[in-house]
């Protein structure tokens with residue numbers, strides 16, 4: 001009887017407090033906080049065939065005159081579908097620009113990057129800098145940089161977009177602005193900026209923004225790495241991070257990009273970390289064990305390894321290498337002193 005009265009008293013207290021926008025900590029129960037980081041982001045794989053078919057169909061029915069971008073977003077089943085995010089921090093989507101099309105110039109607080117999947121000759125203009133796109137190129141559009149995409153070539157262009165959209169959304173900082181013209185005027189090429197980079201750094205001169213990593217440079221650095229077996233990471237194979245050449249820090253403030261090469265038949269060891277990683281298969285075929293589930297992948301597929309899940313990769317080919325492009329939120333966790341890793 002006394003207990004019932006007590007429960008009623010607590011319910012009454014809770015109700016009265018709720019009316020005053022107050023809440024008792026006792027409502028969380030006796031379990032307290034989890035002993036390990038927890039996420040609702042689920043391990044997930046998206047097949048290239050499904051993404052590609054959706055892009056093709058969008059190409060038939062979506063015009064760049066009535067949509068800002070022709071983009072297909074990858075959605076994690078563990079997150080709120082209304083927001084259509086692949087993870088809680090980084091978004092991955094794919095964009096399709098047909099010959100003769102232009103995706104208008106704008107800028108926004110979410111930072112973005114492009115990894116080119118297919119096509120040659122279209123370009124992204126970032127703050128007046130023309131970045132001509134080829135398969136395997138990585139192009140950055142950091143927060144609040146003006147950017148537009150034009151395809152003056154005869155081939156369709158497809159690329160991967162990575163954005164810190166979910167993180168910026170969680171921080172309530174999303175905003176977008178349109179440029180006064182549909183396209184920006186081109187002031188210089190990214191090739192010029194890349195050529196100046198070495199001498200500018202040597203002379204300590206400030207350099208115009210660096211936005212473009214050419215695949216030819218990435219690939220030669222990756223191949224050079226494979227010449228030394230000591231360079232092989234036991235969890236990631238031969239892994240090359242895209243560093244910001246000006247700060248020597250992560251690719252962007254919020255996203256670290258990398259490419260990793262798994263030689264034929266290679267198997268990595270299991271580890272886990274508090275960062276979440278999105279992978280895109282650039283070459284080859286393999287599998288990644290994530291927690292209890294194994295995901296078989298091949299060229300064009302994308303998958304998510306959520307935070308604190310045990311994971312390991314293997315190359316399923318006995319003759320061909322596999323190359324994965326990845327985006328991680330590790331820079332954010334490191335800045336907040338929340339990054340942990342264990343094996």
Ligand SMILES: [Fe+2]
Nearest residue numbers: 106108112147
């Ligand atoms: Fe954009």
Ligand SMILES: [Fe+2]
Nearest residue numbers: 235271273311
């Ligand atoms: Fe990992």
